[in-house]
Amino acid sequence: MVTTEGDGTFRFSGVDTPYDLTVGFEDPPLVPRSLTLRGLTRAKPIIPANLDLYAKRAVPLVVAVTGPEYPLPMEDQILVTSTAKSPGARRASSSGGIFEDDIEWFGPSEPTVNLVAARTTFDSTFGFRVLSAGVRENVRLQSAMPGYMISLDRAVPTSTTTIDVQPGVYTENVHVRLNSFTVEGAQFSKSFYFDDPTIEFPSEGATFMAFGFIANGRSAAASSPAVAGGTTRLAMPETIDTVLPAEDATGVSRTPVLTWTQVPGASAYWVTVGSQFAVGTQLYVLPAPASSVSIQDLSALGVGLEAGQTYPWVVRAWVGNGFTADDVADGTGIGGYREQITTDSFVEYMTYSKFTTGP
Numbered sequence: 001m002v003t004t005e006g007d008g009t010f011r012f013s014g015v016d017t018p019y020d021l022t023v024g025f026e027d028p029p030l031v032p033r034s035l036t037l038r039g040l041t042r043a044k045p046i047i048p049a050n051l052d053l054y055a056k057r058a059v060p061l062v063v064a065v066t067g068p069e070y071p072l073p074m075e076d077q078i079l080v081t082s083t084a085k086s087p088g089a090r091r092a093s094s095s096g097g098i099f100e101d102d103i104e105w106f107g108p109s110e111p112t113v114n115l116v117a118a119r120t121t122f123d124s125t126f127g128f129r130v131l132s133a134g135v136r137e138n139v140r141l142q143s144a145m146p147g148y149m150i151s152l153d154r155a156v157p158t159s160t161t162t163i164d165v166q167p168g169v170y171t172e173n174v175h176v177r178l179n180s181f182t183v184e185g186a187q188f189s190k191s192f193y194f195d196d197p198t199i200e201f202p203s204e205g206a207t208f209m210a211f212g213f214i215a216n217g218r219s220a221a222a223s224s225p226a227v228a229g230g231t232t233r234l235a236m237p238e239t240i241d242t243v244l245p246a247e248d249a250t251g252v253s254r255t256p257v258l259t260w261t262q263v264p265g266a267s268a269y270w271v272t273v274g275s276q277f278a279v280g281t282q283l284y285v286l287p288a289p290a291s292s293v294s295i296q297d298l299s300a301l302g303v304g305l306e307a308g309q310t311y312p313w314v315v316r317a318w319v320g321n322g323f324t325a326d327d328v329a330d331g332t333g334i335g336g337y338r339e340q341i342t343t344d345s346f347v348e349y350m351t352y353s354k355f356t357t358g359p
Contacts (some may be wrong), residue, residue: 006034017041018287024301025049026166031279032302037325038288043327049284050303051276053328053335056087057109058102061139065117067132067152076121076131078080078151078292081186082113082141087337089188091116103141106333110142117184128192129154130202133183156183157203159228163210166199166235170220171214179223180341181206189341199353201226207343215245224345235347238263241316242353251358254305259292263317263349270316273305279334280304285325305357320346 013153022036029048035047048055065078070079072094079089081240092099105111115136122128134150164357182204199208206226208288213219219234243259258271266288274281275293281304283291298304305311312339322338323346334341339348 006099009258010040016082021045021048022046022301023049024298024303031277032303033280033283036282036284036291036296037329038285040325040329042056042329044328044331045326046331046333047329048333048335050338051272051281051287053283053334054087054337055335056106056337057103058104059141059143059145061099061101061115061145062147063092063099063105063115063117063136064091064147064149065134065152066097066149067134068119070097072119073093073121075123076118076119078119078152079188079190080115080117081188082139082148083184083186084111084141085250085332085334085341086187086189087278087340089118089190100282105141106337110140110152112138112140114185115139115185116188117152118156118183118188119152120192122192122194127194128178128201129158129197130181130183134155134341135184149342152187152336154184159226160198160200161206161208161226161230161232162198163208164231164233165210165213165222166229166233166237167210168236169239170214170236172213172215174210174212176208179209180343187341187343188267192261203228204229206342208232208234209323210236212236215244218350220347220349221245222345222347223339223342225343226289231286236349238265238319238347238349240315240349240351241353242313242315245353247353247355249355252355254307254357255295255297256305256355258313258315260315260351262289262291266317266318266349268318268327269318270318270323272314272316274311275328280306285323285328287324291294303351307357307359308354310354312352314350318346319349320344322335322346324342 081089108234132152222234
C-alpha cells in the first residue's frame with residue numbers, strides 16, 4: 001500500500017503503460033471507498049476522491065439582474081452561470097432578480113470569465129424559450145467577490161429542431177429533456193422536460209437527452225447536440241445485462257468475478273459494487289472490450305466485501321468519448337458530470353443486479 005505525501009501526490013517510477021491504479025479514500029469522512037482505474041496511460045493522473053469522480057470549485061456571488069418587471073410570471077425564471085465549464089446554472093429570485101448563491105465551475109482556480117444571465121419561460125402554447133440574456137464581462141472568480149449587476153438587454157436568436165427518439169428495447173417510461181443550452185458563450189446546464197417533438201432553442205446550441213427503461217433496473221440514455229432546422233436523433237439500439245453471479249445469487253465469494261454482456265461500440269465500462277452511501281463501495285473504470293471484473297480484497301484500504309451481506313452492483317457502458325480512465329483522470333474534475341455538460345453525442349446503457357456473499 002502506498003499513501004500520498006502531504007501535497008496529496010502519489011509518486012512512482014518505472015511504471016509501464018497501460019497500467020492500473022487503485023486508490024482508497026474516505027467520502028464522506030470515516031466512510032472508506034475505493035476507485036480502480038484500469039488502462040491508464042497518463043504520466044500524471046489527477047483523481048477526484050469521490051465516487052462521482054468530480055472536483056468542482058465554488059465562490060459565493062451576489063448579482064442583481066435588471067430589466068424584467070418583478071415579480072416574474074410563475075412560468076418564468078432567471079438563471080445565472082458563467083462561461084467556465086459549470087455543473088449547473090442557478091436561479092435568481094423571481095420576486096426581485098437577486099442571485100445570491102455559489103457560482104460553481106470545473107478547472108483552474110480564479111479564472112476570469114463572463115457572468116451570463118438568461119430569462120427562460122415554459123408554457124403550453126410555445127413550450128420552452130429563452131426570452132433575453134445579459135452579460136457582465138471579465139469577472140475573476142475568487143473569494144470575497146463584490147456584488148455585480150447584469151441587465152437583460154440582449155435578444156437571443158433561436159432555431160428549432162425535431163426530436164426523433166429510437167428507444168430500441170427501452171420502451172418503458174420514455175422521456176426527453178433539454179439537457180443544456182448555450183447563450184452568450186455560456187452553457188446553461190439546466191434540465192427542461194417536454195412532450196412536443198419540435199422545440200425551439202438558442203441558436204448558439206443545445207443538447208438533448210432521451211431516457212428509456214425496461215424491467216429490473218435496466219435503462220439507457222442517449223444524448224446529442226441539437227441539429228438546427230433538422231432532426232435530432234436519440235437512438236439506443238443496443239442492450240446490456242448482467243450474467244454472473246445470477247441475480248439474487250447466494251453463497252457468493254467475497255472476491256467474485258462479475259460478468260456482463262458487451263455493448264458494441266462501448267469505449268468504457270463503469271462498475272459499482274455496493275450502494276451509493278454504504279461503507280466500502282468500490283468503483284471500477286474499465287477499458288473496452290471488458291466483460292468482467294475480479295473484485296479485489298482491498299482490506300488494506302479498509303474496503304472489501306463482508307461475509308453474509310447483500311451487495312448491489314451496477315454496470316454502466318459508455319458509447320462515446322470522454323469516459324475512460326484517462327478521461328476521468330485528466331485534471332478537469334468533470335468526471336461523472338461529463339454526461340450533463342458534454343456537447344458530444346453519447347449513449348449510456350445501465351444494468352443492475354445483486355448478490356449475497358457466503359458465510
